[in-house]
């Protein structure tokens with residue numbers, strides 16, 4: 001007879017759904033399938049942990065964002081923020097939907113080229129562009145968003161020796177009522193630095209000023225801040241028209257719209273507090289159409305939305321390794337999902353759900369990852385049903401930033417699969433093996 005698993009008995013009040021000061025307990029439902037593909041089968045076939053991306057959700061989210069903006073403003077263009085998730089398959093879904101590419105490093109720029117983006121549909125942002133990057137972007141006619149004066153002077157110098165005029169915009173930071181203000185990127189609006197940079201570009205004569213750009217922050221919960229930012233960019237566009245008779249082609253409002261994830265410390269869940277995409281679209285489009293920009297000169301509106309377009313499409317599946325009682329009697333559950341692959345666990349109270357039916361009783365539980373590190377905590381304390389070893393869990397809304405900020409640490413990075421619109425499952429990044437890792441290492445001769 002098989003030996004039963006022993007768990008030390010412990011007397012503890014279970015929560016069976018009685019009302020508390022927050023109201024009735026909301027019933028947790030298991031997530032047993034994703035786009036009608038069984039979670040159990042996904043794990044059996046592709047291993048645990050496993051990232052899953054729903055192509056259907058990406059396309060649906062993208063279409064509704066595009067609709068929200070294009071019904072309110074005549075010319076709209078999205079550019080996919082590579083750093084949010086730069087797996088090629090993900091980027092290509094966005095590109096097929098019509099998004100350009102937005103990159104912040106030479107490596108990302110190369111990735112965008114390999115994904116067949118025409119040069120003039122790649123936006124190059126960020127404070128770190130090498131001379132070589134700038135030359136390549138100029139030769140390809142890409143949109144170079146200048147971050148600081150040193151870059152501006154490098155471009156003026158480069159343009160003197162180059163056959164093509166670099167197409168440039170400047171990144172502008174400003175007070176939009178959001179604090180702390182993100183003022184380390186780009187040129188400041190209020191102190192006149194942005195206007196100074198624009199004058200230098202215009203007077204240099206060898207740069208083609210095509211746009212104005214801002215990115216006011218990330219997970220911005222105020223749509224109003226975007227209205228303020230758009231109004232300030234419109235003011236600069238009008239000043240350029242007035243002084244130089246120069247009409248810019250686009251205003252790029254950056255990214256930063258919140259997703260429905262639950263920020264740590266927030267009192268209510270994200271889905272109840274986050275502005276809808278329509279509210280952001282309303283604030284931005286109103287500011288632009290009500291500005292003093294002449295109707296014939298209305299610029300293209302570019303959006304570099306990252307998080308809000310991909311978070312919902314990503315899932316992370318995992319397995320219970322063990323249950324434990326802590327010294328103080330608290331229950332803890334250990335999963336095979338570490339913070340090294342779920343970086344956003346530091347910011348969000350992730351929604352972790354069982355992947356099979358479970359007991360209706362629940363208990364305050366700490367949920368840990370498998371790393372031999374004290375910081376490896378997925379949830380400090382969550383009302384959670386008792387799961388058994390080998391039970392499965394699903395964490396939803398993990399599509400943004402995890403598959404770029406993950407790191408190989410103690411455990412390796414797992415498979416990533418995409419479920420296509422017909423329910424077909426494809427590996428879009430295979431799991432790492434020890435061979436992948438040691439292939440990068442070299443031994444000095446005396447240690448061989």
Ligand SMILES: *Cc1c(COP(=O)(O)O)cnc(C)c1O
Pocket residue numbers: 081083084102104125126215217218219254255256257304305306307308400
């Ligand atoms: C990161 C980034 C984005 C995307 O931001 P989200 O908050 O994910 O929408 C867009 N533009 C720039 C310049 C960025 O650095």
